[in-house]
Amino acid sequence: MIQVIMKPTLHRFATCKEFAEKFQIGAHDLILTNQYIYEPNFGELDLTAHTIFQEKYGMGEPTDTMVDEIIKATSETHCNRIIAVGGGTVIDIAKVLAVAGSETVDDLYAQAPNLTKHRELIIIPTTCGTGSEMTNISIMNRTRLGTKMGLVGPSMYADSAVLIPELLYGLPFSVFATSSIDALVHAVESALSPKATPYTKLFSYRAIDMIISGYQKIVALGKESRVELLDDFLIASNYAGIAFGTAGCAAVHAMSYPLGGKYHVPHGESNYAMFIGVLKNYMEINQTGEIDVLNRYLANLLHCDVGNVYDGLENLLNHILAKKPLHEYGVTETDLSEFAKSVMETQGRLMSNNFVELDYDRVFKIYQELY
Secondary structure (H helix, E strand, C coil): CCCCCCCCEEEECCCHHHHHHHCCCCCCEEEEECHHHHHHHHHHHCCCCEEEEHHHHCCCCCEHHHHHHHHHHHHCCCCCEEEEEECHHHHHHHHHHHHCCCCCHHHHHHHCCCCCCCCEEEEEECCCCCCHHHCCEEEEEECCCCEEEEEECHHHCCCEEEECHHHHCCCCHHHHHHHHHHHHHHHHHHHHCCCCCHHHHHHHHHHHHHHHHHHHHHHHHCHHHHHHHHHHHHHHHHHHHHHHHHHCCCHHHHHHHHHHHHHCCCHHHHHHHHHHHHHHHHHHHCCCCHHHHHHHHHHHHHCCCHHHHHHHHHHHHHHHCCCCCHHHHCCCHHHHHHHHHHHHHHCHHHHCCCCCCCCHHHHHHHHHHHC
16 A cells, blocks of 8 residues: 655745746746736746746636646647646646647546656645645546546656745735635545555644644734744645645545536635535544544644534634535525535545545535535
8 A cells, every 4th residue: 555655856945036046947948827926926037938827818716628728828838847836726737737738628637547748847836725736636627517627647746846935925814714724624634534544644634733723823813923824834735735645635625626616616615615514424424433533633732622623623714714604605405416416426536535435315415514
């Protein structure tokens, strides 16, 4: 059994200038990013690299149509190295560009996991949530199928992952909240996964500790106190990425994808909408094993009884991001059965990582409870 996968070489630099000099960015490179990130951080470095600003091809999380257009634009640059500087959307698109020739997104899904790497890939996260700089998974909204799906292949790992804390300093609190909760979900799901190992759990539980402790400081000292904690949150996100890169994510992510795909709810927020509901249903089925270990660990961090641990966790998280019932996103009762069917038919990769098996009836029940 594989114990831990760490494919990218991990780097850390104090500034973007230091990174650019070390990696000798030049005309053979393509920087995929957002204009609001590029201009203040790289604009004065006089780089000769090509640039693609993701927002010019569509807003929000990546869709198949958006990525098809960016693949075409990338081929015209004749670059041999992709440098992704951004959040989850930019990172997910960059992984596709590393393996895309002239294919469409649908072609690549049909070929997966046997994808060929065409370009070197460097990933620099600008949020403290994705952790996917360490993984080989790209999530896209497949608009022609009506759901989000993961594209996965060994060739989609970055060659280098780079942490630059200064890129997080301008992060709005709302983005900080959704991305860091996403990292917490990564850590919890990977800890409970049947594929978890003693090595991945080191990263999972340390990430949980750092994120919960950070939230407690923010609640005590105010939102602006997060600035001094951003380096810790960036590292915690990376730890969680290492953990779920081997152990995988599970039902929380699988059940969030129809919500995000149809109603365009930000990824971290849609995960939070499902998070506690999935954990409570796990407990209804099996209260022993790793979930007992997790609950005791959380109770110690939250200073509460084990029996009240999920209430304590939700109370803390609601200070960071208010949880909404599904109907407030526009979800209808008819959607619930359609969502459950979509999860069972399209998210088998994620559902195989559940702490306990969840069938259609259980998934539908969770959606009903969260509605």
